[in-house]
Amino acid sequence: MAMxxxxxxxxxxxxxELPLTIGVGDVVSTVGTLTLEVRGGKAEDFRPALADALRQAADAVERAATHEADEEVPDAAAHG
Incomplete structure (x- = not known):
């Protein structure tokens, strides 16, 4: 019986809720999630939320790159 x-x-x-993943070469990382609201059967405009999420991901990458550049490596030659 079918209904x-x-x-x-x-x-x-x-x-x-959709995962937001970024891939560089063979490395793929989930950097967050994007939540879309559906109201009246239509999804909201996702572009502002996606742009904000991408800005946050880019900021995190920039902070990580700056922090890594300042780290000391054991047994590394001194700059001189």
Whole structure:
């Protein structure tokens, strides 16, 4: 026995959480998540949220690169 239920698109209200992954060469890293709201059966404009998430990821990469450059390596030759 099959049952069919029809729901109007306007009744669909939810959030969808998507992983935000960035790949460089063979290295793929999940840097966060992107949450999209669905209201009235339509997803919100994701571009502002995606742009913000990418800015945050870029800032984290820049901070990590700066921090790594300042770290000392054991047995490394001194700069002179």
């Amino acid at each position: 069919r239920v029809e729901v109007p698109m306007s009744a669909i209200n939810t959030e969808i």
